[in-house]
Amino acid sequence: MTDKVHPREALFEAGEAVDALPVCDHYSGVEERMRKSLELQGRMGPVFDVTLDCEDGAPVGGEREHAALIGEMADSPANRFDRVGARLVTVDHAAFGDVTDTIVRRAGARLAYLMLPKVRGLAELQRGIDAIDAACDAAGLQRRIPVHALVETHGALREVFELAAHPRIQSLSFGLMDFVSAHRGAIPASGMSVKGQFEHPLVVRAKLEIAAACHAHGKTPSHCVVTEFKHPAALQEAATKACRQFGYTRMWSIHPAQIEPIVDAFTPSTAEVDLAIDIILAAQAADWAPIRHNDTLHDRASFRYFWHVLERAHRTSYAGDPQLPAEIRAAFFD
Secondary structure, eight states: OTTSOOHHHHHSOTTTSOOOOOSEEEEEOSHHHHHHHHHHHHHHOTTEEEEEESSSSSOTTOHHHHHHHHHHHHTSTTOOSSOEEEEOOOTTSTTHHHHHHHHHHHHTTTOSOEEEOSOOSHHHHHHHHHHHHHHHHHTTOOSOOOEEEEEOSHHHHHTHHHHHHOTTEEEEEEOHHHHHHTTTTSSOGGGGSTTGGGTOHHHHHHHHHHHHHHHHTTOEEEEOOOSOTTOHHHHHHHHHHHHHTSOOSEEEESSHHHHHHHHHHHSOOHHHHHHHHHHHHHHHHTTTOOEEETTEEEOHHHHHHHHHHHHHHHHTOBTTBOSSOHHHHHHHTO
């Protein structure tokens, strides 16, 4: 297989493939929990990202000090895989510039991404990105840190396709709680529940718009939180719906107990992985010409689908528990 063209080269144009982010994004803002999150990631492997939270994690008036702590943690040996990001305060917050400068100056070379919360549209997104890039320049960084943004306002949802099209955006997340609150009681509290958020038409519309915008522009849609963290079955059901029905390829966690159920829900089944391996190997052997498999015709369109299945299986492999056979990992991922 080593002399064959790799699926990424055969099936995608330059720049067409979506960034393969871990399927779970775990948020933590209190110092003790941030440290425990990094320890957990070190044990499980980079099947989930850790987002150190300066927006909800910092005490009022202590944003600058909290930013310094986040920068220290992200630049520490505890960040074993360089899959640690940070959520900044809002662009219009008085401390936004200082928070951004502090985190970028200390950890900008290692940050996986920076999250901009509550952007109200494309103009505010651009302001935030300009400030991030200026902080990178001031710190002498050559790289441009990937940017994620939260869609949780009416303005952001109205311009969601423009947000997803921005070349600096890597992922868009849905902010369920603030989105429901922005409707001034018109959406009942059940719209924030594990069941109601998949049923209320306004919430469903927002989720679908975000997913569609991201897929249209090759970005990663990240599903919102489930607050019922002591109900693993409900979380598993929500994560499965987000993945299988709503087109999300990533989901937030707000409690360590949520990480494994989210990863499991986004993991392809053994049957899906086995079928994908058979088809990708047969397609590669045929130099990516159409093939017949179990009396079904497959061509480059279905080849791309089954390659994504293998990539997702690779991303959801725990440390010491790979989802793919060794020969497939060696041929395509090592």
